[in-house]
Amino acid sequence: MRAPDADLPIILSGITIKAGRVTILDRVTQVIAAGAPTVLIGPNGAGKTTLLRVIMGLAQPDAGSVTWGSHNDASQVRRAIVFQRPVMLRRQANSNLAYALNAAGVPRSQHPQRIAELLALVGLADRGARPARKLSGGEQQRLALARALARDPAVLLLDEPTASLDPAATKSIEDIIRAVARRGVKVILSTHDLGQARRIGGDVMLMHRGGIIEHEPTDAFFTQPKTEQARKFIAGELLV
Numbered sequence: 001m002r003a004p005d006a007d008l009p010i011i012l013s014g015i016t017i018k019a020g021r022v023t024i025l026d027r028v029t030q031v032i033a034a035g036a037p038t039v040l041i042g043p044n045g046a047g048k049t050t051l052l053r054v055i056m057g058l059a060q061p062d063a064g065s066v067t068w069g070s071h072n073d074a075s076q077v078r079r080a081i082v083f084q085r086p087v088m089l090r091r092q093a094n095s096n097l098a099y100a101l102n103a104a105g106v107p108r109s110q111h112p113q114r115i116a117e118l119l120a121l122v123g124l125a126d127r128g129a130r131p132a133r134k135l136s137g138g139e140q141q142r143l144a145l146a147r148a149l150a151r152d153p154a155v156l157l158l159d160e161p162t163a164s165l166d167p168a169a170t171k172s173i174e175d176i177i178r179a180v181a182r183r184g185v186k187v188i189l190s191t192h193d194l195g196q197a198r199r200i201g202g203d204v205m206l207m208h209r210g211g212i213i214e215h216e217p218t219d220a221f222f223t224q225p226k227t228e229q230a231r232k233f234i235a236g237e238l239l240v
């Protein structure tokens, strides 16, 4: 993993996505800087997953653009995404990582060492030989993180990484996110867990109906929300 100096900031300029007559992302213009994780929050259907897909290059905006640090070509940026329900190959945990290392062009001779490092990083050092699909939900989510990290990403996108996990499993994922962020990887994650946003966010973006309502450092967002919508959302009131 490396410090993503050349890859950041990510500049979103007027990103708009429509599906028929419905606007899913509405002129999103934001700067996502290096540093602690950026946390995307907002009600169901606000557009969080779609925005992560745009940043990953999996969805093309109908209007607007994404630029990355000093790159002219976004394909030069090493990005990885972990979806809410990751799908593992029907093989050992080790083999799932070997597959990802192979896809990332890592020579086979380096696989054993890299697999051991990745498993240790996510606390699965003793699970390598287990069938991936037999691991618990929390373990599978950690393996999915390891698989994403096999690409040595500068930017790691996580879509509700702890959505169906209990507090202990959530804590272990958050510990991994912190460790990865400390190594210089820019993490951008979506969550419905406001406590998680407070615990790991360097800055918070509140989305609603395809737009960004507020984007502030975490402390300022929670203590001095600027908009009525943010105040309501923090207070647990319904944003409809």
Ligand SMILES: Nc1ncnc2c1ncn2[C@@H]1O[C@H](COP(=O)(O)OP(=O)(O)OP(=O)(O)O)[C@@H](O)[C@H]1O
Pocket (backbone or CB within 6 Å): 019, 024, 042, 043, 044, 045, 046, 047, 048, 049, 050, 051
């Ligand atoms: N391919 C598509 N075609 C039509 N509508 C779509 C498409 N993808 C997403 N949408 C709609 O766009 C809106 C935003 O969806 P998105 O999944 O990005 O929201 P979200 O904030 O991640 O929601 P959640 O918190 O429920 O996961 C939703 O109303 C969704 O139904």
